[in-house]
Amino acid sequence: MADQTSPLPLAGGAGGGSDHAHIPSPNPSRKREGDYLRFRDDAAADEPAVSLDAFFEQPNAVSVRIEAGDDPERLIPFLDRVKLIEVDFPKFRDGRGFSTARILREAGYTGEIKATGEVLVDLVWFLRRCGFDSFAPNVAIDPAVLESVLARYPYVYQHAEDGAVPIWQLRHPELARG
Amino acid sequence: MYKYDHYDQAMVDARVEDFRDQTRRRLAGQMTDDQFKPLRLKNGLYLQLHAYMLRIAIPYGTLDSRQLRKLAHIARTYDRGYGHFTTRQNLQFHWIKLEQAPDILAELAEVEMHCIQTSGESIRNISADHYAGAAADEIMDPRPWAEMLRQMTTFHPEFSYLPRKFKICVIAAEEDRAAMRWHDFGLRIVKNPNDDGAGEIGFEVYPGGGMGRTPFIAYKARDFVPQHQIFSYLQAVLRVWNRHARRDNIHKQRMKILVHELGEEEFTRQVEAEFQRILTLKTDFPQAEYDRIAAYFEPPAFESGLPDEIDRSDPDFAVWVDQQVAEHKAPGYAIANISLKKIGGIGGDITAEQMEVVADLAERYSFDELRVAHTQNLVLPHVRKQDLYEIWQTLREAELADANLDLVTDIIACPGLDYCSLANARSIPVAQKIAERFANHERQQDIGELKIKISGCINACGHHHAGHIGILGVDRKGTENYQLLLGGSGDEHTTQAKITGPGFTEDGVVDAVERAVERYREIREPGERFLDTYRRVGMDGFKEAIYG
Numbered sequence: 001m002a003d004q005t006s007p008l009p010l011a012g013g014a015g016g017g018s019d020h021a022h023i024p025s026p027n028p029s030r031k032r033e034g035d036y037l038r039f040r041d042d043a044a045a046d047e048p049a050v051s052l053d054a055f056f057e058q059p060n061a062v063s064v065r066i067e068a069g070d071d072p073e074r075l076i077p078f079l080d081r082v083k084l085i086e087v088d089f090p091k092f093r094d095g096r097g098f099s100t101a102r103i104l105r106e107a108g109y110t111g112e113i114k115a116t117g118e119v120l121v122d123l124v125w126f127l128r129r130c131g132f133d134s135f136a137p138n139v140a141i142d143p144a145v146l147e148s149v150l151a152r153y154p155y156v157y158q159h160a161e162d163g164a165v166p167i168w169q170l171r172h173p174e175l176a177r178g
Numbered sequence: 179m180y181k182y183d184h185y186d187q188a189m190v191d192a193r194v195e196d197f198r199d200q201t202r203r204r205l206a207g208q209m210t211d212d213q214f215k216p217l218r219l220k221n222g223l224y225l226q227l228h229a230y231m232l233r234i235a236i237p238y239g240t241l242d243s244r245q246l247r248k249l250a251h252i253a254r255t256y257d258r259g260y261g262h263f264t265t266r267q268n269l270q271f272h273w274i275k276l277e278q279a280p281d282i283l284a285e286l287a288e289v290e291m292h293c294i295q296t297s298g299e300s301i302r303n304i305s306a307d308h309y310a311g312a313a314a315d316e317i318m319d320p321r322p323w324a325e326m327l328r329q330m331t332t333f334h335p336e337f338s339y340l341p342r343k344f345k346i347c348v349i350a351a352e353e354d355r356a357a358m359r360w361h362d363f364g365l366r367i368v369k370n371p372n373d374d375g376a377g378e379i380g381f382e383v384y385p386g387g388g389m390g391r392t393p394f395i396a397y398k399a400r401d402f403v404p405q406h407q408i409f410s411y412l413q414a415v416l417r418v419w420n421r422h423a424r425r426d427n428i429h430k431q432r433m434k435i436l437v438h439e440l441g442e443e444e445f446t447r448q449v450e451a452e453f454q455r456i457l458t459l460k461t462d463f464p465q466a467e468y469d470r471i472a473a474y475f476e477p478p479a480f481e482s483g484l485p486d487e488i489d490r491s492d493p494d495f496a497v498w499v500d501q502q503v504a505e506h507k508a509p510g511y512a513i514a515n516i517s518l519k520k521i522g523g524i525g526g527d528i529t530a531e532q533m534e535v536v537a538d539l540a541e542r543y544s545f546d547e548l549r550v551a552h553t554q555n556l557v558l559p560h561v562r563k564q565d566l567y568e569i570w571q572t573l574r575e576a577e578l579a580d581a582n583l584d585l586v587t588d589i590i591a592c593p594g595l596d597y598c599s600l601a602n603a604r605s606i607p608v609a610q611k612i613a614e615r616f617a618n619h620e621r622q623q624d625i626g627e628l629k630i631k632i633s634g635c636i637n638a639c640g641h642h643h644a645g646h647i648g649i650l651g652v653d654r655k656g657t658e659n660y661q662l663l664l665g666g667s668g669d670e671h672t673t674q675a676k677i678t679g680p681g682f683t684e685d686g687v688v689d690a691v692e693r694a695v696e697r698y699r700e701i702r703e704p705g706e707r708f709l710d711t712y713r714r715v716g717m718d719g720f721k722e723a724i725y726g
Binding site for chain 1: 183185186188189192195196199200203208209213216217299329330332333334335336337338339340341409417420421425455459460461463464466467470
């Protein structure tokens with residue numbers, strides 16, 4: 001991912017025109033209510049995600065679902081064959097999925113990480129920073145609100161998984177990271 | 179003190195608009211109160227018994243006159259003309275209207291203040307020694323590190339929805355004036371004990387403390403974390419907790435519970451493994467950024483050749499000096515403590531007019547700097563000794579010249595059932611009755627240092643676990659009942675107070691405190707404080723006197 005100082009803008013919005021991202025229309029084949037937001041350009045995996053335990057029993061599985069409380073590190077040796085990881089948020093206050101995504105990204109995973117469950121619009125900016133790049137919430141997300149939420153913070157204070165350059169580094173452009 | 183640059187300002191301004199939008203969506207019915215609650219809590223807005231309460235961050239307890247005047251303005255314009263300093267060095271207003279909260283944030287942003295992460299399940303405002311930069315015994319000013327950690331923990335994406343709140347404290351002296359080991363993550367700045375005197379700066383780290391209904395004192399997990407690895411270490415601690423804490427019972431989700439359940443050794447092992455991994459990500463800030471921030475905390479331009487003597491010819495002034503003035507590292511200077519514990523008043527409360535008086539004093543006499551102590555008092559950190567008499571006269575006119583620092587009437591009490599929806603019992607009237615009982619200054623001085631701390635419920639906001647004498651209000655069959663505790667401390671020899679026995683009525687607990695104090699006076703040895711005597715004789719030495 002390229003370095004950037006603000007979250008990815010949404011195509012078609014005020015900050016649109018980006019070739020980094022787009023919001024597809026809600027996928028009519030999905031049974032889940034609400035919108036499916038995807039910030040990737042590659043083709044989405046069309047296999048339904050299986051549970052972590054089932055994934056280990058199915059050598060051909062490429063989509064896997066991590067429930068809150070599952071240990072994402074079990075997946076690390078198998079990331080090469082994974083195309084989609086769903087991370088569930090049973091309640092929006094349950095923040096374990098934030099660490100899950102970071103651990104997967106830190107391990108080098110570049111495929112899709114999708115947040116499912118009670119993903120409220122005010123979480124999306126934080127989730128994007130942790131490495132989530134698609135969202136299939138079971139609650140409605142107003143695209144206009146999402147757009148303003150994602151555009152709200154012009155900077156970040158720390159490195160994460162979105163490539164954003166932290167403020168301290170902007171203050172010292174002469175320095176390399178770390 | 180630290181000044182925002184355009185980056186810091188942009189982030190705080192963005193938060194104002196963020197919260198304005200969240201409030202608008204809530205008021206328009208676009209989200210439920212359940213969904214709005216964590217958003218407003220992350221911005222310090224609680225719904226209490228009678229109104230909203232707004233908690234304003236005062237990072238590491240440092241303020242300037244412009245900021246305090248703004249708080250006075252907010253008190254007058256949006257509240258009832260007063261504010262309340264808290265045990266986390268913050269200020270809160272208790273009579274706020276939801277629809278005005280965004281405007282208050284905008285006013286605060288004008289003076290580089292905010293309410294970010296002052297409540298909710300987030301990394302809270304970072305506290306520090308209130309004598310930082312002035313104390314003779316510190317190895318350095320801890321506030322540059324507190325400011326670094328403030329920035330690095332602001333909107334940290336991974337730790338946005340933690341299991342519970344997370345409190346950090348930074349000190350840099352042997353003496354602990356900030357109750358460091360009662361925090362989720364306590365830090366003491368030290369020189370590397372193993373580098374043969376080279377003097378490398380780093381941190382002793384103490385995770386796992388906290389009060390609440392299940393109190394634990396933080397344990398030392400490491401003698402030394404090098405200074406430029408502390409953010410990695412902190413992230414490791416947070417990640418282990420965020421991943422493994424219980425999520426099924428809000429009363430068992432603080433990090434101290436996980437530390438207790440895993441054991442200190444296993445928790446440390448997991449943190450160390452995560453720490454080594456996170457170090458490789460190179461997320462720590464560099465020396466150049468530390469230097470930039472530390473420059474804001476350079477000592478002010480102290481004058482040399484000032485008189486070191488204080489004219490004590492006015493006996494009332496001498497009483498105040500003896501109680502309220504502490505040693506400063508620069509000759510001719512002193513640290514002046516301002517009591518917010520007027521007998522019969524509400525501890526920590528201050529009117530808008532008093533805020534303006536204190537702001538004027540800070541501007542005129544203390545290099546425009548003020549501190550908030552966790553004991554809910556204020557501090558003028560850098561005053562010339564020759565100015566103390568004028569300062570005292572001004573304070574006296576503003577009814578701020580009480581001389582009771584660390585004495586029996588310098589009581590910490592939570593807002594209790596007078597304000598708080600969680601409370602089981604009132605705290606403020608108990609504190610007032612105890613203060614009135616011991617109002618006589620000679621009697622207070624004879625008793626000496628005695629820290630009474632009162633909580634109106636088991637959540638322990640009044641720090642009763644750390645009181646030399648603690649009082650815990652509980653609901654007993656529909657009536658308020660008070661348990662008495664002895665022997666707690668938040669100093670460098672941190673201890674948890676123990677319950678004496680059966681509880682008391684409101685008046686009964688005041689009498690019981692007096693009996694404990696009188697027992698101490700009977701059996702103390704020369705030079706012993708109440709806490710020292712308790713530690714020598716134990717609960718048995720007091721129990722009979724208390725219960726007869």
